[in-house]
Amino acid sequence: MKPAPFAYVRAESFEHALDVLAEHGDDALVLAGGQSLVPMLNLRLVQPAVVLDINALHALSTIDTHAEGGLRLGALVRHREIAIHPVIATRAPLLRAAAPWIAHPAVRHRGTLGGSLALGDPAAEWPACAVALDATIRLASRARGERCVAASAFFQGLYQSDRRADELLVGCEFPRASDDSVFFFRELARRHGDYASVGLAVSARGRPGAWQDLRLVFFGVGDTPVSATACSAALIAGDAFADAQTRLEAELEPRADLWFSAPAKRHLAVQLLRDAWRDLGNPIGGT
Amino acid sequence: MSPREHLADALRQRCGLTGTHLGCEHGVCGACTVRVDGAAIRGCLMLAVQADGRQVRTIEGAGDDPVMQALQHAFVERNALQCGYCTGGFLLTAAELLELDPDPSREAIREYLSGNLCRCTGYQAIVDAVELAARRLRGQSGTDVALP
Ligand SMILES: Cc1cc2nc3c(=O)[nH]c(=O)nc-3n(C[C@H](O)[C@H](O)[C@H](O)COP(=O)(O)OP(=O)(O)OC[C@H]3O[C@@H](n4cnc5c(N)ncnc54)[C@H](O)[C@@H]3O)c2cc1C
Ligand code: FES
Numbered sequence: 001m002k003p004a005p006f007a008y009v010r011a012e013s014f015e016h017a018l019d020v021l022a023e024h025g026d027d028a029l030v031l032a033g034g035q036s037l038v039p040m041l042n043l044r045l046v047q048p049a050v051v052l053d054i055n056a057l058h059a060l061s062t063i064d065t066h067a068e069g070g071l072r073l074g075a076l077v078r079h080r081e082i083a084i085h086p087v088i089a090t091r092a093p094l095l096r097a098a099a100p101w102i103a104h105p106a107v108r109h110r111g112t113l114g115g116s117l118a119l120g121d122p123a124a125e126w127p128a129c130a131v132a133l134d135a136t137i138r139l140a141s142r143a144r145g146e147r148c149v150a151a152s153a154f155f156q157g158l159y160q161s162d163r164r165a166d167e168l169l170v171g172c173e174f175p176r177a178s179d180d181s182v183f184f185f186r187e188l189a190r191r192h193g194d195y196a197s198v199g200l201a202v203s204a205r206g207r208p209g210a211w212q213d214l215r216l217v218f219f220g221v222g223d224t225p226v227s228a229t230a231c232s233a234a235l236i237a238g239d240a241f242a243d244a245q246t247r248l249e250a251e252l253e254p255r256a257d258l259w260f261s262a263p264a265k266r267h268l269a270v271q272l273l274r275d276a277w278r279d280l281g282n283p284i285g286g287t
Numbered sequence: 288m289s290p291r292e293h294l295a296d297a298l299r300q301r302c303g304l305t306g307t308h309l310g311c312e313h314g315v316c317g318a319c320t321v322r323v324d325g326a327a328i329r330g331c332l333m334l335a336v337q338a339d340g341r342q343v344r345t346i347e348g349a350g351d352d353p354v355m356q357a358l359q360h361a362f363v364e365r366n367a368l369q370c371g372y373c374t375g376g377f378l379l380t381a382a383e384l385l386e387l388d389p390d391p392s393r394e395a396i397r398e399y400l401s402g403n404l405c406r407c408t409g410y411q412a413i414v415d416a417v418e419l420a421a422r423r424l425r426g427q428s429g430t431d432v433a434l435p
């Protein structure tokens with residue numbers, strides 16, 4: 001239960017961090033909150049040559065609103081700050097709603113937005129919220145400078161993302177919510193603070209009978225956050241809820257975990273969809 | 288000191304402060320809870336080198352604090368511990384909660400303590416004790432609580 005030896009490098013500046021990643025690539029791992037990395041080190045699931053601690057890069061800890069009214073969060077913004085910061089509550093209520101579901105207070109004190117996105121756990125809250133909000137993830141490297149990737153394209157497979165080994169995840173931008181934006185967040189876990197068995201993050205614009213841009217993103221049901229596009233198209237078209245449910249059941253292919261079989265997860269996902277649809281003020285009909 | 292040493296190991300082995308316990312060493316049990324610059328965190332998930340220049344408070348150093356004293360008394364009265372392995376972690380986490388919210392509901396107490404595991408006592412008594420300490424700290428009588 002102790003890490004294998006590694007060299008510890010404290011990034012002195014953004015440039016320094018990029019240099020270390022450029023030099024070591026795959027052999028270096030970034031240490032942000034350490035709430036996933038240190039368990040992996042302790043269990044020797046990873047044995048990097050270099051651990052690059054970015055916690056002194058205060059420029060990555062900022063919460064900014066930008067001109068168009070969106071939100072720009074640095075990679076080092078901690079889960080707890082997202083839970084309590086007033087700007088988040090008004091500009092990104094979905095993030096505010098999701099934050100208390102992440103782990104436990106002591107883990108939220110340290111864990112970061114960037115770490116969670118970089119890791120891309122399939123049952124984690126931030127990746128699903130980022131996809132639901134159509135966020136953009138910013139990455140930087142010595143070789144390619146800065147680039148932006150849509151969250152919907154970033155998560156590519158189980159713990160696989162579009163981030164290359166020499167890239168630092170710099171932050172995440174969330175577009176401005178419009179006046180008619182609405183959100184829903186709920187998850188089912190065996191115990192408060194555990195990773196979700198099944199969860200759902202929803203962002204939409206409009207009102208019952210006139211929805212647009214309805215994004216239903218499930219987590220804990222696949223290798224990455226899963227956008228239920230067929231189901232959402234049915235709901236936007238005004239199809240009966242039962243038809244949308246059938247679409248959802250067809251498009252989710254959950255894998256069993258230690259506690260829930262695939263059919264049980266599909267059932268739970270349908271229950272969350274039902275809760276969301278009702279919560280957004282829509283009739284369910286027929287039940 | 289080797290960079291791979293986590294804070295809890297350094298406290299135990301280098302400082303001789305063995306009140307910080309290690310249960311799982313992967314973030315699940317909370318036995319290793321310490322406060323770093325005020326925040327309750329997992330001692331097994333922070334490298335000792337990361338605590339350079341920061342204030343670290345362990346259960347050994349928490350005893351003069353009135354919130355901690357109220358919690359300690361309430362834990363004893365309510366039988367909120369048996370073997371005591373988890374207790375330091377529970378006390379430090381509960382103290383943080385009571386500093387943030389002097390009047391938490393039982394639900395809020397359970398939620399705040401959800402990252403601390405106890406394999407002996409059962410959480411009922413622990414939640415009772417935190418509730419009792421909170422009531423006393425608010426200046427209300429804590430003796431009239433009916434035992435369940
Ligand atoms: C008991 C427990 C329960 C938990 N429950 C949940 C939960 O319910 N939901 C949830 O989402 N999470 C949960 N977590 C994980 C927690 O949220 C982590 O904080 C998070 O997954 C990773 O963030 P971090 O900042 O700690 O990253 P780290 O652990 O420091 O890093 C994680 C990975 O990302 C890489 N990385 C980190 N930052 C960057 C960056 N800026 N650029 C490039 N690579 C980077 C690291 O190299 C590493 O591979 C739990 C953890 C514990 C211990
Ligand atoms: S020993 Fe740190 S959480 Fe279990």
Ligand code: FES
Nearest residue numbers: 369371405406407
């Ligand atoms: S009292 Fe023994 S583990 Fe809690």
